[in-house]
Amino acid sequence: MNNVQEADTLLAVDIGSINTRANLFDVVDGRYRMLATGRASSTTGPPLFDVGEGVHVALEKLQTVTGRHLLDESEELIMPVSNEGTGVDVVVATTTAGPKVRTVLVGLMPGVSLQSVRRLAASTYLEVVTEIGLMDQLREEERIDRILAARPDLILIAGGTDGGASYSILQLVESIGIATSLLRKSKPTRIVFAGNRYLGASVIERFSEQLQVILTPNIRPSLFQEDLAPARTSIAKVIAEVRADHISGFDELERWSNGFIMPAADASGRIVRYLSELYGPDKGVLGIDLGASQTTIAVAFNGTLRVAVNSELGMGASLRGILKHGNIAKIMRWLPVDVSEYRVLDYICNKSLHPHTLPTEMDELHIEYALARQVIHTALSFARQDWPVGKNFQTTLLAPLLEPIIASGGVLGRTPHPGYAALIILDAVQPTGISTLVIDPNNLTPALGVAAGRMPVLPVQVLDSGGYASLGTVVAPVGRAKFGRRILRINLERGGAGQDIIGEINMGQLVVLPLAQGERGRLTLRPEKGIDVGFGGPGRAGALRVAGGAIGLIIDARGRPIVLPKDAERRREMHQKWLRDIGAPG
Amino acid sequence: MADYYLPPVTHVIPLTSIRRERVLPVPGTVTVRVNEKVNAAQVVAEAEPVSKHYFLDLARGLGVRENQVSKYLARHEGDRLDEGEVLAGPVGLTRRTVRAPADGRIIAISRGRLLFEARGALLELRAGFPGVVVATDGVNTVSIQTTGTLIQGVWGNGRQDYGVMRIVGESPADRFKTDQIDVNLRGAVLVAGICDDPKPLHQATELAVRGVIVGGLSSSLIPVVQRLPYPVVVLEGFGVRPINPITYSLLNSNVGREVALEAEPARPYERRRPEIIIPHSESRDMSRPDEVIQLTTGLRVRVLRSPYEGEIGTVTLILDRPSVYPSGVSAFSAKVELEGIGAVAVPVANLEILQ
Numbered sequence: 016m017n018n019v020q021e022a023d024t025l026l027a028v029d030i031g032s033i034n035t036r037a038n039l040f041d042v043v044d045g046r047y048r049m050l051a052t053g054r055a056s057s058t059t060g061p062p063l064f065d066v067g068e069g070v071h072v073a074l075e076k077l078q079t080v081t082g083r084h085l086l087d088e089s090e091e092l093i094m095p096v097s098n099e100g101t102g103v104d105v106v107v108a109t110t111t112a113g114p115k116v117r118t119v120l121v122g123l124m125p126g127v128s129l130q131s132v133r134r135l136a137a138s139t140y141l142e143v144v145t146e147i148g149l150m151d152q153l154r155e156e157e158r159i160d161r162i163l164a165a166r167p168d169l170i171l172i173a174g175g176t177d178g179g180a181s182y183s184i185l186q187l188v189e190s191i192g193i194a195t196s197l198l199r200k201s202k203p204t205r206i207v208f209a210g211n212r213y214l215g216a217s218v219i220e221r222f223s224e225q226l227q228v229i230l231t232p233n234i235r236p237s238l239f240q241e242d243l244a245p246a247r248t249s250i251a252k253v254i255a256e257v258r259a260d261h262i263s264g265f266d267e268l269e270r271w272s273n274g275f276i277m278p279a280a281d282a283s284g285r286i287v288r289y290l291s292e293l294y295g296p297d298k299g300v301l302g303i304d305l306g307a308s309q310t311t312i313a314v315a316f317n318g319t320l321r322v323a324v325n326s327e328l329g330m331g332a333s334l335r336g337i338l339k340h341g342n343i344a345k346i347m348r349w350l351p352v353d354v355s356e357y358r359v360l361d362y363i364c365n366k367s368l369h370p371h372t373l374p375t376e377m378d379e380l381h382i383e384y385a386l387a388r389q390v391i392h393t394a395l396s397f398a399r400q401d402w403p404v405g406k407n408f409q410t411t412l413l414a415p416l417l418e419p420i421i422a423s424g425g426v427l428g429r430t431p432h433p434g435y436a437a438l439i440i441l442d443a444v445q446p447t448g449i450s451t452l453v454i455d456p457n458n459l460t461p462a463l464g465v466a467a468g469r470m471p472v473l474p475v476q477v478l479d480s481g482g483y484a485s486l487g488t489v490v491a492p493v494g495r496a497k498f499g500r501r502i503l504r505i506n507l508e509r510g511g512a513g514q515d516i517i518g519e520i521n522m523g524q525l526v527v528l529p530l531a532q533g534e535r536g537r538l539t540l541r542p543e544k545g546i547d548v549g550f551g552g553p554g555r556a557g558a559l560r561v562a563g564g565a566i567g568l569i570i571d572a573r574g575r576p577i578v579l580p581k582d583a584e585r586r587r588e589m590h591q592k593w594l595r596d597i598g599a600p601g
Numbered sequence: 602m603a604d605y606y607l608p609p610v611t612h613v614i615p616l617t618s619i620r621r622e623r624v625l626p627v628p629g630t631v632t633v634r635v636n637e638k639v640n641a642a643q644v645v646a647e648a649e650p651v652s653k654h655y656f657l658d659l660a661r662g663l664g665v666r667e668n669q670v671s672k673y674l675a676r677h678e679g680d681r682l683d684e685g686e687v688l689a690g691p692v693g694l695t696r697r698t699v700r701a702p703a704d705g706r707i708i709a710i711s712r713g714r715l716l717f718e719a720r721g722a723l724l725e726l727r728a729g730f731p732g733v734v735v736a737t738d739g740v741n742t743v744s745i746q747t748t749g750t751l752i753q754g755v756w757g758n759g760r761q762d763y764g765v766m767r768i769v770g771e772s773p774a775d776r777f778k779t780d781q782i783d784v785n786l787r788g789a790v791l792v793a794g795i796c797d798d799p800k801p802l803h804q805a806t807e808l809a810v811r812g813v814i815v816g817g818l819s820s821s822l823i824p825v826v827q828r829l830p831y832p833v834v835v836l837e838g839f840g841v842r843p844i845n846p847i848t849y850s851l852l853n854s855n856v857g858r859e860v861a862l863e864a865e866p867a868r869p870y871e872r873r874r875p876e877i878i879i880p881h882s883e884s885r886d887m888s889r890p891d892e893v894i895q896l897t898t899g900l901r902v903r904v905l906r907s908p909y910e911g912e913i914g915t916v917t918l919i920l921d922r923p924s925v926y927p928s929g930v931s932a933f934s935a936k937v938e939l940e941g942i943g944a945v946a947v948p949v950a951n952l953e954i955l956q
Contacts (some may be wrong), residue, residue, distance in 0.1 A: 032869070056606070059870055062609075063607070066872075072605055075605075114870040156656045159650075160654055166626075193716065197718070308869070332869040357840075360821055361820045361840035364820040364839040365656055365839050368756060368869075369609075369951075369953075373906065373951060374907075374930060375927060375930060380928035
């Protein structure tokens with residue numbers, strides 16, 4: 016039924032905590048295209064706690080838009096495509112919805128297995144409740160009490176290179192075995208062992224038969240090697256089980272998708288890594304998913320992927336988490352309008368109570384976008400701690416070269432004007448050099464990531480087919496110069512699209528040059544001495560082909576990092592000016 | 602299909618059948634039977650949560666070899682002991698013994714070591730409101746049913762209590778002030794309009810009130826409210842949010858009655874909500890309120906966002922095309938006839954059904 020060779024039509028279902036999307040892909044003129052999207056409110060939470068209703072409504076909307084029958088009279092998905100052209104051939108599904116999996120991390124050494132297991136946990140939808148390690152100086156009974164107090168859904172154990180340490184890890188496993196035998200929970204605790212692979216049998220022996228122990232290849236097979244992918248797959252299964260304990264309806268989706276619903280962060284990571292291999296080693300590829308319940312930052316440098324899921328930072332139920340990571344002033348600094356701190360605090364709390372609501376007033380829209388900036392900025396700061404040397408915060412304050420930057424999530428995907436989304440990304444990420452800003456309004460990235468496993472050609476073709484909205488190319492010069500001083504000369508040759516543009520850019524300016532979606536131009540950049548635009552060092556000039564977008568060509572010469580005026584009135588005026596510069600209503 | 606929406610539902614019902622589950626966080630013992638009548642303060646289930654474990658090295662404590670320990674054991678696995686009772690020994694002339702470090706039980710004895718589980722304070726689960734036990738699993742869950750008024754809120758500080766309800770202030774928009782509270786309100790559940798000052802909350806603590814119900818709470822007071830010893834239920838939201846007229850009128854008509862406050866905090870993926878239950882001595886069989894209601898014309902709704910935040914009205918039309926709002930946001934909307942304002946378009950996402 017799901018023969019990939021014969022499959023032409025793909026349905027990708029993505030279930031978020033607020034929105035459920037059904038995207039239909041089919042072959043048009045010999046290439047895969049996204050045909051349409053059906054979107055509905057998710058029904059994963061109260062009162063239904065059943066994904067099925069949201070999925071069916073999204074499918075029915077998709078049917079209305081496309082005129083293609085996908086469901087039969089009994090509301091069953093038609094598979095495969097019939098002779099009349101109804102139904103679909105392949106279904107893939109991703110999700111970010113569901114409660115977080117309470118997790119205890121266990122490892123041996125802080126800088127080795129514990130670090131890897133932390134990185135693994137941070138890359139998916141786990142809530143780390145506590146950690147246990149060889150160096151934690153806890154007595155055995157204290158470790159047991161710590162596990163019991165955590166009431167974990169999952170205990171994730173790593174430690175020992177393959178053939179390496181065994182006594183220490185088995186000692187820790189012994190304590191965990193006792194603790195799990197004492198756990199009094201109505202739902203079972205799952206054990207994932209991703210340590211020294213020679214210890215698998217001994218580990219299983221130490222747990223009671225009722226307990227589910229999953230053995231997965233070592234995440235740290237040698238001291239200098241880390242491989243998180245197999246363990247991530249095992250954890251995805253545990254997440255699916257815990258999710259099914261709380262929310263029904265996933266079984267139908269699993270049946271359609273041939274058994275597996277992939278966590279959206281894993282699926283998006285695949286696409287980010289693929290793009291990084293495609294774009295080459297000079298720059299990284301950044302994916303930002305600003306969700307209601309979490310913010311996911313996926314970055315890949317030359318094929319090396321880092322994914323960070325931050326469940327304390329989101330634009331919905333977890334919005335209050337932003338207050339844990341900084342004071343209200345950090346949010347207020349992004350506001351172009353005069354509203355009180357109390358109002359912003361109340362806004363945060365009310366939005367977390369009603370995450371699905373929309374801002375209909377201008378002031379509220381600006382509060383929402385100020386929060387979006389700070390949430391992304393904070394999530395990125397955490398994620399960058401784990402980026403490779405030379406790209407991380409420990410080695411450089413400024414963002415490394417990134418291209419493209421792909422942003423998704425309800426807030427970014429549905430801005431009334433693309434300029435809002437562009438400014439949110441520019442302010443939050445503060446990219447350097449030359450980059451491209453891309454919005455994924457229909458959350459296609461996870462769908463393409465999971466589809467890649469079954470229809471490898473589909474993502475490649477869809478990425479080029481217009482399912483994504485390019486905001487435009489950004490040039491962000493880096494270097495010190497006085498405000499208002501010339502730092503860059505530009506020449507944009509627009510070919511047949513319009514007159515060439517020659518001009519000068521001064522420090523502090525945000526300039527948009529016309530270059531519409533689908534247009535291409537040749538851009539020559541001549542930076543002043545000490546100013547770097549990404550051509551290999553300060554003062555170095557160069558030319559490149561640039562693509563247009565919904566905004567055009569953006570020259571962001573506001574400096575890196577952006578220094579905002581301390582005076583609130585001046586700061587708001589500055590934000591208003593930048594909104595005008597980018598063409599968005601203030 | 603374009604007009605198929607399932608907005609959240611908030612219940613404000615004068616008389617309905619209310620059934621609530623009480624669940625112990627750990628397995629324990631249910632102390633009531635099905636069909637048993639319970640009062641609000643009655644313990645319906647209890648458990649002994651574990652507070653601490655001890656690994657006791659018996660061989661070392663007794664000064665004997667590991668293989669000799671079993672000979673001196675005074676108690677066995679599973680035995681319950683009080684603090685100081687002998688676990689093993691005596692040994693030798695000095696009569697060395699190992700004693701229980703706390704009240705608790707022996708979990709395991711192996712290789713000369715004993716794992717001891719200290720008992721924590723008894724965890725008691727109360728009924729919360731008077732009613733009848735309609736189901737139990739005998740381990741940690743009890744379902745209680747009553748007939749009465751049900752008013753749901755949006756946020757709570759995690760506490761639960763029961764008391765006679767009194768209204769302070771003159772209107773649903775009045776601010777909660779210290780001069781509204783006097784000794785006559787000792788032990789009562791207070792209803793106030795808006796709370797943006799911690800002083801009356803602290804004064805209420807001194808008067809040992811059983812709870813506070815407010816329309817709007819200043820979000821800056823959340824940390825204060827979370828530390829209060831009594832339940833606080835927020836009905837409308839954070840900020841200057843008066844109690845809506847329908848709820849206020851219902852509360853007003855129940856002044857002097859005993860009310861149960863379930864100040865559940867709002868948590869995603871959990872079924873429980875903060876709510877006020879006012880039991881009535883009603884013998885008629887009432888149906889339970891609908892939890893899932895499709896948005897249709899004629900339904901009463903509350904607006905969740907500015908500019909009509911908190912206003913109540915009736916849906917007159919579900920628009921088949923998205924409406925564009927002053928923020929530029931385009932959204933599927935409904936026409937709502939708001940009381941005292943008139944007909945306005947509101948995004949469906951910004952509505953909740955008030956049943």
